[in-house]
């Protein structure tokens with residue numbers, strides 16, 4: 075219905091501004107309906123301005139800026155209408171150290187009400203999880219899974235290497 | 240000409256087998272002409288078998304396996320017909336620790352006769368380079384470049400963090 | 405609604421019976437390239453009703469059946485079972501605990517079961533309707549897919565808003 | 570043939586005059602997300618003759634001109650200069666050292682210079698013909714582009730073989 079769509083649009087827009095500013099440590103965003111008179115056919119334009127920069131075409135953003143922007147948008151939907159379970163496969167791959175930290179803080183906060191399965195190679199992301207599944211291939215072509223409950227002083231890169239043996 | 244194309248095809252195929260086996264620590268490859276009777280229109284199929292696994296569609300390979308396979312193919316062209324200069328922007332992003340090490344050994348070897356510009360977030364790749372350019376954005380929106388010549392005992396992750404300040 | 409466990413046998417590289425237990429909060433999945441991490445994500449998508457083999461990186465629906473390795477023969481069937489705790493009644497079903505099983509055979513025959521009783525694919529998909537976990541939802545981000553959120557056309561984004569509305 | 574240096578002013582985030590010196594072997598480019606690393610790669614592609622703005626992540630050829638930031642006005646021109654050592658005569662030119670300059674103005678006017686003398690775009694592109702550094706070659710891998718080597722159709726791969734033949 076028209077009202078439901080507009081309510082969702084405004085709700086998600088608000089969350090997007092807030093979450094983007096949190097992940098980017100500033101900046102601003104705008105979601106714009108391409109065709110406000112036809113809600114069944116309209117598209118949604120995404121316009122972002124990283125802190126201190128000008129708003130430009132999304133295509134000019136860096137790899138990490140695009141990943142972070144897309145993450146902010148997805149989390150805006152989750153904030154508006156929570157899902158019981160979220161799966162993310164290596165979304166942190168293009169992020170630098172500072173951005174990974176902010177990303178990790180965000181999923182920790184949402185994990186109070188949502189189960190997350192996060193596939194990652196990144197030690198900082200691994201540190202956020204109290205429980206790991208290490209997937210190994212001791213017999214070539216055959217996956218085996220080992221469960222780890224993570225003691226608080228563990229060093230993720232050591233475990234990552236142990237899994238590789 | 241037909242002969243030049245076939246010579247290139249066989250030459251690159253040989254290098255591809257060798258380089259793939261080096262990056263994957265085993266396995267095998269095959270390049271196949273889709274239309275051997277029409278060399279002006281033929282395509283080239285790429286069939287690979289990681290060590291211990293069966294040869295399957297490229298689409299089923301993992302993110303890291305695909306990146307490593309594509310890298311092996313590109314380096315096969317470089318081995319067959321060297322280029323004076325190669326630029327790689329974050330090709331190591333999906334690779335795990337062991338694969339990054341083999342990748343780094345490969346570019347070190349080719350760097351005797353080729354200039355490499357490697358954009359990376361990976362400390363192991365950074366360690367392979369005697370010279371770094373750190374790109375910073377102290378004034379938002381404006382890039383500045385700092386040149387580092389790397390002392391042999393430097394710790395890449397510390398410099399990476401220093402750049403982030 | 406919480407996921408309790410995921411059991412796989414004969415699914416891609418998970419030739420042997422494997423069980424992964426979920427608890428609250430964040431679970432990290434780690435391991436070397438090609439070990440099977442994204443295959444776990446595929447198993448989740450598949451058991452929840454994904455019908456497009458391309459979204460599971462295959463060409464044919466039978467591509468999910470273990471195809472063999474150096475030392476093991478191909479298997480004849482793939483099975484994934486998902487156990488869910490529905491005590492908060494988030495899912496569109498009266499059961500407090502629900503087990504969803506999906507099988508496919510080399511012949512191409514498929515079986516779908518809810519709590520051990522045969523059902524149709526549609527019955528499984530309907531369970532997740534309107535939870536944020538349904539088809540086209542925002543709670544599953546496959547490897548290398550996050551960028552598509554931004555590169556998609558403005559019109560394609562409307563689907564996300566409709567799922568959240 | 571070796572690259573000696575790259576000089577930029579007004580090119581994307583490189584508003585201020587910047588010089589990057591190259592030596593033999595491997596140079597790593599490092600820094601936070603969005604700092605300008607891939608913009609350096611774009612500058613190299615652009616000065617060597619890239620005409621498709623989409624391959625530089627833009628929509629319009631003028632998108633490479635510094636568009637301003639919070640604190641700085643947009644600039645009126647973008648200039649990149651590449652200095653090459655051609656003492657081994659690899660390049661299709663008699664000069665032992667060659668400087669290639671490319672400029673674009675807000676009006677859309679472009680200038681191309683070889684060793685300070687005005688020339689056409691074609692003259693610049695011709696210098697790199699048959700070196701492995703030409704258009705469609707295998708020596709430039711942009712961010713997120715490595716996977717395309719494998720996902721491209723079999724027929725598209727022929728282009729790489731033709732460049733190497």
Ligand SMILES: Nc1ncnc2c1ncn2[C@@H]1O[C@H](COP(=O)(O)OP(=O)(O)OP(=O)(O)O)[C@@H](O)[C@H]1O
Pocket residue numbers: 209215289292295299300301302303304333415416417435436437438439440441442443444467468469470471472547
């Ligand atoms: N039906 C099948 N039978 C056997 N092996 C399969 C089958 N389908 C896929 N595979 C294998 O699974 C492997 C890929 O696994 P997966 O994508 O889960 O790796 P990953 O752990 O996510 O790695 P990465 O860190 O590189 O993303 C490939 O080697 C592929 O050949």
Ligand SMILES: Nc1ncnc2c1ncn2[C@@H]1O[C@H](COP(=O)(O)OP(=O)(O)OP(=O)(O)O)[C@@H](O)[C@H]1O
Pocket residue numbers: 124127130134135136137138139168374380580581582600601602603604605606607608609632633634635636637712
């Ligand atoms: N013409 C321009 N004027 C000003 N800024 C620009 C211009 N073109 C691109 N940018 C900015 O350049 C930034 C991207 O830079 P770049 O892609 O080089 O980052 P990067 O260092 O490669 O980061 P990452 O590690 O995330 O890949 C974006 O913030 C974009 O807005």
Ligand SMILES: [Mg+2]
Pocket residue numbers: 163301302303441442443547
């Ligand atoms: Mg994966």
Ligand SMILES: [Mg+2]
Pocket residue numbers: 136137138328606607608712
């Ligand atoms: Mg980049």
